Amino acid sequence: MEISKVFNNNVAVVLENNEEKIVMGREICFKKKIGDTIEPETIDKDFYLHNQEVLSRFKELVVDIPLEYLEIGEEIMDEARLSLGKALNDNIYISMVNHIYTAVVRAKDDILVKNALLWDIQKFYKEEYLIVKKALVIIEKKTGVLLPNDEAGFIALHIVNGQLDEDVHDMYEITKIMQEIENIVRYRFKIEFNEESAYYYRFITHLKFFAQRLVEYKKTKQARRCFFESNT
Structure with missing residues (x-):
């Protein structure tokens, strides 16, 4: 999943099937930036915020x-x-x-x-x-x-x-x-x-x-x- 926004080391917004969703997990964004990928197995929680x-x-x-x-x-x-x-x-x-x-x-x-x-x-x-x-x-x-x-x-x-x-x-x-x-x-x-x-x-x-x-x-x-x- 490609990162589109990084909130902190533990939270990011990713693109999946052309839709944004928020993913959470400890240190999943460590040394990562927009455009990098996050492996699904490192994610603890994910959910959508459409507004x-x-x-x-x-x-x-x-x-x-x-x-x-x-x-x-x-x-x-x-x-x-x-x-x-x-x-x-x-x-x-x-x-x-x-x-x-x-x-x-x-x-x-x-x-x-x-x-x-x-x-x-x-x-x-x-x-x-x-x-x-x-x-x-x-x-x-x-x-x-x-x-x-x-x-x-x-x-x-x-x-x-x-x-x-x-x-x-x-x-x-x-x-x-x-x-x-x-x-x-x-x-x-x-x-x-x-x-x-x-x-x-x-x-x-x-x-x-x-x-x-x-x-x-x-x-x-x-x-x-x-x-x-x-x-x-």
């Missing part, structure tokens, strides 16, 4: 983040795709790896960030949260750091984000809206939900997409206001 903006962000990511975090991200992505049976967008890989790296650095410095919506994330996104609980084992094995459940909640939102194509900060707001609406329904009608029932699952699904549209509407409205203000 040029995402490719640019990935380039920035690999400059500062060690290879083991890129490997962690790929393992979690594989587990999420397998468990959910869904495709995940390219953006999730970059944002999730960056978050995990930052979280591990914080944990090593004994800096813990509380997740105010942890309980709701566990409830609304059960599948994604269970995936991340497995991911914590992968992270500990690679880094020696066991991240707390608060971080598991944040990482779960990245996986949810990968399915809905939203910014992770938007996912936090969407989850907060879902929490508030569920509380309104519970107290207004004086009912307790059976969280294991299909009816509750359908209710949460409707809430999720309603909250997503609400956040998108707010962002569009704000963007329009900024546009008109800048042109007056």
Whole structure:
């Protein structure tokens, strides 16, 4: 495979069947340059990033983040795709790896960030949260750091984000809206939900997409206001 871009000693973009893909492996680019070849057996991981903006962000990511975090991200992505049976967008890989790296650095410095919506994330996104609980084992094995459940909640939102194509900060707001609406329904009608029932699952699904549209509407409205203000 011919190298078309070199990010560092461990990561490059190669051409295969006239299509670019990213390959990773320890020292696979050592003393290599554009136009040289990489042998397939030296590659540990490979994947495609079709969006040029995402490719640019990935380039920035690999400059500062060690290879083991890129490997962690790929393992979690594989587990999420397998468990959910869904495709995940390219953006999730970059944002999730960056978050995990930052979280591990914080944990090593004994800096813990509380997740105010942890309980709701566990409830609304059960599948994604269970995936991340497995991911914590992968992270500990690679880094020696066991991240707390608060971080598991944040990482779960990245996986949810990968399915809905939203910014992770938007996912936090969407989850907060879902929490508030569920509380309104519970107290207004004086009912307790059976969280294991299909009816509750359908209710949460409707809430999720309603909250997503609400956040998108707010962002569009704000963007329009900024546009008109800048042109007056």
